[in-house]
Amino acid sequence: xxxxxxILFAILLVVGVGFFVRNVKKLSxxxxxxxxxxxxxxxxxxxxxxxxxxxxxxxxxxxxxxGILHIIVYASFIIINIEVVEIVIDxxxxxxxxxxxxxxxxxxxxxxxxxxAFLVLISVIIFWIRRMVVRIPRFWNKEMTxxxxxxxxxxxxxxxVLMSLFLIMNATxxxxxxxxLGNPISRFLVxxxxxxxxxxxHLIEQSAWWIHIIGIFIFLNYLYYSKHLHILLAFPNTFYAxxxxxxxxxxxxAVTKEVQLMMDPNADPFAAPAxxxxxxxxxxxASDATDLNWVQLMNAYTCTECGRCTSSCPAxxxxxxxxxxxxxxxxRDRIEEIGANIDKxxxxxxxxxxxxxxxxxxxxxxACTSCNACVEECPVNIDPLSIILDMRRYLALExxxxxxxxxxxxxxxxxxxxPWQYSQMDRLNWKDE
Amino acid sequence: xxxxxxxxxxxxxxxxxxxxxVGCAGSFDDRAKKITKAFVKILNxxxxxxxxxxxxxxxxxxxxxxxxxEFLFQMQAMTNxxxxxxxxxxxxxxxxxxxxxxxxxxxxxxxxKYEVYHHTEFLKSLLDExxxxxxxxxFKGKKITFHDPCYLGRANDIYEAxxxxxxxxxxxxxxxxxxxxxxxxxxxxxxxxxxxxxxxDKEINIERTDDALKTNPNIIATGCPFCNxxxxxxxxxxxxxxxxxxxDIAELIANAEDL
Numbered sequence: 001x002x003x004x005x006x007i008l009f010a011i012l013l014v015v016g017v018g019f020f021v022r023n024v025k026k027l028s029x030x031x032x033x034x035x036x037x038x039x040x041x042x043x044x045x046x047x048x049x050x051x052x053x054x055x056x057x058x059x060x061x062x063x064x065x066x067g068i069l070h071i072i073v074y075a076s077f078i079i080i081n082i083e084v085v086e087i088v089i090d091x092x093x094x095x096x097x098x099x100x101x102x103x104x105x106x107x108x109x110x111x112x113x114x115x116x117a118f119l120v121l122i123s124v125i126i127f128w129i130r131r132m133v134v135r136i137p138r139f140w141n142k143e144m145t146x147x148x149x150x151x152x153x154x155x156x157x158x159x160x161v162l163m164s165l166f167l168i169m170n171a172t173x174x175x176x177x178x179x180x181l182g183n184p185i186s187r188f189l190v191x192x193x194x195x196x197x198x199x200x201x202h203l204i205e206q207s208a209w210w211i212h213i214i215g216i217f218i219f220l221n222y223l224y225y226s227k228h229l230h231i232l233l234a235f236p237n238t239f240y241a242x243x244x245x246x247x248x249x250x251x252x253x254a255v256t257k258e259v260q261l262m263m264d265p266n267a268d269p270f271a272a273p274a275x276x277x278x279x280x281x282x283x284x285x286a287s288d289a290t291d292l293n294w295v296q297l298m299n300a301y302t303c304t305e306c307g308r309c310t311s312s313c314p315a316x317x318x319x320x321x322x323x324x325x326x327x328x329x330x331x332r333d334r335i336e337e338i339g340a341n342i343d344k345x346x347x348x349x350x351x352x353x354x355x356x357x358x359x360x361x362x363x364x365x366x367a368c369t370s371c372n373a374c375v376e377e378c379p380v381n382i383d384p385l386s387i388i389l390d391m392r393r394y395l396a397l398e399x400x401x402x403x404x405x406x407x408x409x410x411x412x413x414x415x416x417x418x419p420w421q422y423s424q425m426d427r428l429n430w431k432d433e
Numbered sequence: 434x435x436x437x438x439x440x441x442x443x444x445x446x447x448x449x450x451x452x453x454x455v456g457c458a459g460s461f462d463d464r465a466k467k468i469t470k471a472f473v474k475i476l477n478x479x480x481x482x483x484x485x486x487x488x489x490x491x492x493x494x495x496x497x498x499x500x501x502x503e504f505l506f507q508m509q510a511m512t513n514x515x516x517x518x519x520x521x522x523x524x525x526x527x528x529x530x531x532x533x534x535x536x537x538x539x540x541x542x543x544x545x546k547y548e549v550y551h552h553t554e555f556l557k558s559l560l561d562e563x564x565x566x567x568x569x570x571x572f573k574g575k576k577i578t579f580h581d582p583c584y585l586g587r588a589n590d591i592y593e594a595x596x597x598x599x600x601x602x603x604x605x606x607x608x609x610x611x612x613x614x615x616x617x618x619x620x621x622x623x624x625x626x627x628x629x630x631x632x633x634d635k636e637i638n639i640e641r642t643d644d645a646l647k648t649n650p651n652i653i654a655t656g657c658p659f660c661n662x663x664x665x666x667x668x669x670x671x672x673x674x675x676x677x678x679x680x681d682i683a684e685l686i687a688n689a690e691d692l
Binding site: 244245246247248249251252255256258259260262263284285312314315317318319320321322363366367368369370371372373375376389391392393394395396397402403405406408409410413414417418419420422424425426427428429430431433 | 434436438455457459460461462466469470485486487488490491492494496497498499500501502503504505507508509511512515534537538539542543583584587588589590614615617618620621622623624625626627628629630631632633634635636637640641
């Protein structure tokens with residue numbers, strides 16, 4: 001017997017899965033470069049959010065056309081992957097359609113896969129048309145050039161090819177075509193191959209089978225480099241997302257301690273600082289990706305660049321530099337760069353760059369109205385606003401680099417308890433006016 | 434107009450039912466002062482025993498926090514909390530969604546735990562308890578569109594209270610295309626009120642006023658002094674100030690009854 005096919009397949013499987021595991025490790029290492037934040041509370045609500053938002057796609061359908069097409073692709077993707085189990089077993093053991101002993105049930109199963117594959121093909125073609133022909137504006141913002149644009153198209157092409165190969169593989173399997181129930185779509189492709197010899201048809205079937213599974217392994221390993229990572233990260237991302245009211249911005253604990261000390265009448269102003277002398281004082285806010293917490297970094301890897309946030313951002317709508325999507329994309333680019341730096345040098349070697357300044361400009365940061373539209377819109381609960389706020393904190397507290405008008409407003413608050421220059425003693429004057 | 438202060442109440446050994454937090458805009462901004470007075474008139478009419486802090490009130494720190502100055506925010510917060518806790522305040526109502534959000538979400542961890550109401554919620558509860566009646570009066574049949582303040586709507590999921598009140602006026606509530614959770618910001622939040630906008634091709638308040646104008650309203654209603662300023666400016670920019678009024682929900686109710 002000839003075992004070359006099986007051995008080749010086993011190697012393919014090990015390499016494909018091996019590289020994927022390596023990518024997942026790298027991804028996890030990079031996310032853990034972020035600061036710690038406790039999101040272990042309230043697990044019941046977290047599971048519920050994951051079930052509703054990631055699994056149930058509840059926020060996707062708020063834009064119904066894209067939402068429903070997305071559900072078709074997503075549900076089909078998960079279901080069709082059952083077929084991959086059969087492909088792997090066939091590949092390893094040299095069997096052919098090992099599950100076909102299930103009889104009528106197998107027919108129904110593959111039959112539904114065919115219908116789903118066809119629906120995916122149609123949906124993906126509509127996605128392509130929306131992007132390339134209708135040119136929906138959120139796909140054409142200025143951050144969507146070069147790689148981000150090609151990445152989006154690559155994914156669509158990948159899916160088109162994989163689905164077509166699956167259908168061709170079934171159409172060129174004469175034995176399978178006699179099952180009747182299993183081929184609701186592929187039966188219409190059979191006539192395409194009517195002029196071919198039996199041998200050629202077998203060759204086409206074998207090629208489609210191999211290219212299909214190789215394609216799946218390539219796609220699996222493409223994920224790490226792509227916006228498509230959301231198919232995995234949407235789940236932890238919705239689980240660990242902020243559960244508080246959107247208007248609540250966290251209170252910095254380090255600041256609380258200092259303010260309490262300042263306001264404590266019993267505090268000894270000459271007391272020596274209790275802290276370890278070598279401890280570096282905590283940095284306020286964020287200027288680089290590693291100043292962000294791991295949830296914010298996971299947000300960046302989860303972003304699939306759909307642009308719903310940017311299309312609803314009041315600053316972006318009115319032509320400002322700020323785009324919440326670009327904030328997420330730049331954060332990912334920078335943490336990737338830091339990760340690559342660590343891979344190369346064993347530990348992070350100062351590269352003279354920062355997320356704030358080299359990637360994200362203060363102009364973007366100051367254009368935000370903190371309206372939470374981006375947070376509300378995100379189908380997987382990404383929070384661009386929290387990154388913007390952390391950068392404002394860095395600019396205001398570490399650099400004293402808030403815009404001049406804001407400095408005036410803050411001086412007024414300090415001096416007279418209002419953002420404008422009115423005496424606190426006049427606060428009740430309205431009563432008699 | 435009867436506006437007792439906490440200090441006066443304390444001297445008489447009384448505790449008010451609720452503290453009315455006026456806020457900086459409500460105290461100093463000429464337009465917002467009208468909202469403050471309208472709300473006080475309603476409180477007086479409904480016989481609500483309230484008090485204000487008067488000269489003891491100080492900025493909640495919201496604009497400082499959102500501009501990144503956490504120090505100044507917490508200084509303001511802790512000073513205010515000391516005053517509020519000193520008077521044993523339990524319940525606060527305010528006509529400013531920014532003050533409302535800060536009290537409700539950011540003060541508790543710093544030691545300031547209160548029952549906090551936006552004035553539209555409070556008015557709604559007065560109505561439900563039968564302490565306040567609302568009649569359409571001069572707003573009967575008028576077309577009113579409501580602009581959701583971000584810090585009331587998205588930030589705290591309060592969308593219905595202001596709408597319920599508008600509908601009590603026997604007026605026609607017309608929704609903008611972008612409303613409720615999808616409402617567009619007026620452009621003032623996140624400390625933008627106090628600075629010029631970054632370079633762009635349009636002002637946000639003009640974009641938002643366009644949304645409102647498309648509904649052909651007689652009145653643009655809102656529930657935030659800053660939104661009010663932004664929308665008023667937007668209406669002026671469109672030269673519609675003679676046809677369209679921008680009013681706070683409290684003003685609608687007070688004016689309907691000629692209070």
